[in-house]
Amino acid sequence: MRKIVYSLTASLDGFFEGPDREIDWHQVDDELHQHMNDLYRDVSAFLTGRITHELMAKAWPAVAADPDATATMADFAAIWCAKPKHVFSTTWQSTDWNTTIHREVDVEEIRRLQQEPGEYMSVGGPDLARTFRELDLVDEYRVYTYPVLIGRGRPLFAPVDARADLRLVDLRRFGNGVTLQHYAR
Incomplete structure (x- = not known):
């Protein structure tokens, strides 16, 4: 079964974005x-909310077509564009980029998706992830902590x-000071 x-990314003081949705503090190097x-x-497969999907669909297909994009950026653009995507939205009517729209998070449907071939599905977007947490659907958490204090924003x-007891699977430090804490249920 696919996990x-x-x-998710976070500032050291526990925010994933600033009060005006800014993420300019991310320090993503090669x-x-x-x-x-x-x-x-x-x-x-990528499982996202509408806002996260719109941000990704706006950025990454353009990077895939940009001859001046770095190799790592072009590589990610190709990965994202090729993968199946499931967007959870009550308002969206249509989309592209091999995307399926779901009106709600149906536990039975998610369990069916987990039975399809593949290693794992990535859930993204804070609101959707909250719903997945409430429904006890998240198997692993990868928290990338950036060495910055932004003061305020969305936690x-x-x-x-819903309580989730976790065990640390991996801890990694990157050269730019970002740390990864990988937890599993």
Whole structure:
């Protein structure tokens, strides 16, 4: 059964974005980007909310066509564009980039998706991830902590009435000071 993995970035003080949705504090260098590419190469599907999908669909297809893009950026663009995507939205009517729209998170449908071939599915977007946490659907968490204090913004995890006991699988430090804490249920 395919696992569901939530990969997220955070400032040291626990925010994933600033108060105006800014993420300009992310310090993604070639080493970190290559690491992400290597992980996402094994993703069998991306599960996102509408906002996350719109941001990705706006950026990465253009990078794939940009001859001046770095090799790691072009590699990620190719990975993202090729993978199946499932977008959860009550308002979106149509999309492209090999994307299926779901109106709600249906646990039975998610379990069916988990039975399809592939290594794991990546859930992205804080609101969707919260729903997946509430429904006990997240198998692993990969938290990338950036060495910056941004002071305020949206917290890494919104409050939910669901406890998840985790075990540390891996801890890694990157040259730019970012750390990865990889946890599994």
